[in-house]
Amino acid sequence: MARLSVDGVTKVFEEKGKEPHVVLENLRFDIEEGQFISLLGPSGCGKTTLLTMMGGFQAPTSGKILLDGVPVEGPSSERGYVFQNYALFPWMTVEKNVAYGMKFSSMSAKEKQEKLKRLIEIAHLQGHEKKYPIQLSGGMQQRAAVARALAGQPKVLLLDEPLGAVDFQMRELMQNELEHMVREAKITVVMVTHDVSESVFLSDRVIVLSSNKGRVVADVPIDLPRPRDRSSEEFDKYVFKLTNLVRRAFQERTDTTF
Amino acid sequence: MENHERSIRLPDNGNKVKAMQQKLLGVAVIAIIFVAWFIAARIISKPLVLPDFVETMQQFFKGWVDSRTMSNLGITLKRVLTGSAYAVLVGTVIGLLMGYSTKVMMAVSPIVNSIRQIPIMAWVPLSIIWFGLGEGPTVFLIFMSAVFPLIINTVSGVTGIDPNYINAARSMGAGTVAIYRDVIIPGTLPSFLTGLRLAVGSGWMSVICAEFIATSKGFGFLMIEAQERMQTSKLYALMIMSAIVGFVIDQLIRLLEKRLTSWRFKNGKAVG
Known part of the structure; x- marks a missing residue:
């Protein structure tokens, strides 16, 4: 059985006095355990909407999202979520932020303490435990947010453009760190991104969604050994191929609406 | 780095x-x-209009050691504290509820927004009818002038919280109580403290007005007394004193603000 299934999901936004806007229509795919999946597509293709439905922050208009066969209803600690702006609580120290991820779990205090120590290590945040988010660099904030999402031992990790706000020079560095952290945690990941090379670098599989009702344009397994070499020819081939697919995904909308 | x-x-x-x-x-x-x-x-x-500066300063320095002036100042400060405490209690609860629930907002905001337009001095006659003379009307007037800045700032604090903080807490298993305790209250604190500064400030200003009329004790009463006895230099001294006391109160609340919300300051020392 798939870990996470998108089972005929349709999402329609209705606004008074406006045509109903179909963002996603009858979307269907499965994600196997331990895979790193990227949802790639032009902006407005509904990829973030899909991710928030996986997070349980909004419900599909019809269809279901299943985690281990059980329909997702509302947010839960089974699904760790990293927001685009990280949403670290600014009033809590790094340590308290990360610990909050397991605050409501059944672990004993001692287990929590040990886990916290390990997460801080994985996220390379030793020495910064008592700092507040505002005192951290963007990279440290990202690692703290991932550590917090991993703390509750979720079955899947959902990442909403986790590097969207980061400048180009930092991006590659942070991609390395992100890969390191999720590899260590051996967890299923779904990441929304519009950065093609980022998706090739991190994913086992890239799903390209179209602007036209979020149709799956392509489902591309990335068959490269890790850690990936961004300068290799094969890497470039994937980037080239996916760039073309995204372009097509964008044109689908232009074809149908104009 | x-x-x-x-x-x-x-x-x-x-x-x-x-x-x-x-x-x-x-x-x-x-x-x-x-x-x-x-x-x-x-x-x-014309010392009755503009008193001698040196004499006023003498009055001013005498004021800080004069037991009658100080005990009246104490009475006034106690009133401000009491009235503000009631305002914090009521204002915070109303503000949190209004900010969190659209229904409460719809229900309460017309009445809040119309009552707060009534000038504070317009409450004086009614407060005397309700509470008689003495503590009652003064505390009530402080409450009335302090409660609205608290409500308004608490509401804007709650509505200004990034909804992703709430979503994040929910995705980590937090329930409603935990969301209030861990997200909404700390997230509202900076704005609440701004409200508190405004509230205590306007409480301090209105208490002196209230004491002109509704009581025979307090700092405002001393001013009226000085005026009636034509001690203009003392009146000036009392006014300067009230400015300084107000300034000190404001600075104290700012200090509290910095301590409680040190997480907002990049170079502020992390506490705890």
């Missing part, structure tokens, strides 16, 4: 020097006004 931090600190030192200069400028302006007063009083020589 080190370079990065240094580049943040450097302009901050520059700012400190600049802030110092600005403070000195403020003090200089006060000194100029005092000198002008000193000269003008000598020229005009």
Whole structure:
């Protein structure tokens, strides 16, 4: 059985006095355990909407999202979520932020303490435990947010453009760190991104969604050994191929609406 | 990394020097006004209108050691504290509920927004009818002037919280109580403290007005007394004192603000 299934999901936004806007229509795919999946597509293709439905922050208009066969209803600690702006609580120290991820779990205090120590290590945040988010660099904030999402031992990790706000020079560095952290945690990941090379670098599989009702344009397994070499020819081939697919995904909308 | 931090600190030192200069400028302006007063009083020589500067200063320094003045100041401060405490209690609860629930907002906001338009002095006659003379009306007036800034700032604090903080908490298993305790209340705190500053400030201003009329004790009463006895220099001294007390209260709340919300300041020392 798939870990996470998108089972005929349709999402329609209705606004008074406006045509109903179909963002996603009858979307269907499965994600196997331990895979790193990227949802790639032009902006407005509904990829973030899909991710928030996986997070349980909004419900599909019809269809279901299943985690281990059980329909997702509302947010839960089974699904760790990293927001685009990280949403670290600014009033809590790094340590308290990360610990909050397991605050409501059944672990004993001692287990929590040990886990916290390990997460801080994985996220390379030793020495910064008592700092507040505002005192951290963007990279440290990202690692703290991932550590917090991993703390509750979720079955899947959902990442909403986790590097969207980061400048180009930092991006590659942070991609390395992100890969390191999720590899260590051996967890299923779904990441929304519009950065093609980022998706090739991190994913086992890239799903390209179209602007036209979020149709799956392509489902591309990335068959490269890790850690990936961004300068290799094969890497470039994937980037080239996916760039073309995204372009097509964008044109689908232009074809149908104009 | 080190370079990065240094580049943040450097302009901050520059700012400190600049802030110092600005403070000195403020003090200089006060000194100029005092000198002008000193000269003008000598020229005009109508002590009932503009008392002698030196005499006023004598009254001023005497005021801080005079037991009657101090005990009346104590009475006034106690009233401010009591009225503000009630306002915090009521204002915070109403503000949190209004900010969190659209229904409560819809239900309460017309009445809140119309009552707060009533000038505070317009409550004086009614407060005397309701509470008689003495503590009652003064505390009530402080409450009325303090409660609205608290409500408004608490509401804007709650509605200003990034919804992703709430979503994040929910995705980590937090329930409604935990969301209030861990997200909404700490997230509202900065705005609430701004409200508190405004509230206590306007409480301090209105208490003195209330004491003109509704009581025979307190700092405002001393002012009326000085006026009636034609001790203009004492009146001036009391006014300067009330400005200083108000300033100190404001600074204390700012200090509290910095301590409680140190997480907002990049170079502030992390507490806890």
